[in-house]
Amino acid sequence: MLGIGTDLVDIDRFREVLRRTPTVADRVFLPSERAYASEAVDPTARLAARFAAKEATLKSFGVGLGAMRMSEIEVVKQPDGRPEIVLHGRAAEFASERGVARLLCTLSHTDTLAQAVVVALGS
Ligand SMILES: CC(C)(COP(=O)(O)OP(=O)(O)OC[C@H]1O[C@@H](n2cnc3c(N)ncnc32)[C@H](O)[C@@H]1OP(=O)(O)O)[C@@H](O)C(=O)NCCC(=O)NCCS
Secondary structure: OOEEEEEEEEHHHHHHHHHHOOHHHHHHOOHHHHHHHHOOOOHHHHHHHHHHHHHHHHHHHOOOOOOOOHHHEEEEEOOOOOEEEEEOHHHHHHHHHOOEEEEEEEEEEOOOEEEEEEEEEEO
């Protein structure tokens, strides 16, 4: 195991961020993530969980905001429901340079909070 990261997002605060600055959603989320979120009664809960997963991934790498684009970290929904982290661009290069072979991710959300835990594994 190379690293572990977690993040907790207050859904109403995140809703307010998206309301005030709608371009945040375009910068942070991929179309696939927005499409999946839009199927929910409250899409913001799923978006907040995905934002938490992106921050947890940065933490598992031992870096912070600015090290890579949030849109380079994608949360992909598997057919059985499990979330999987897929990296693109600089984020994929970074992981490869650091010997990260696999990322494990788990998400949870209630009406008020969204949480993610990410574990970075070497080969
Ligand atoms: C998996 C399950 C127990 C989670 O229930 P929950 O407590 O209501 O949901 P939480 O808010 O804690 O977590 C929701 C997140 O769990 C994750 N999840 C869903 N199914 C999952 C699964 N099979 N394995 C791991 N994670 C799963 C998803 O990331 C989901 O969030 P998302 O839809 O925004 O991606 C529930 O969805 C369930 O029973 N599903 C149907 C049966 C199933 O898939 N069983 C497991 C395989 S046999």
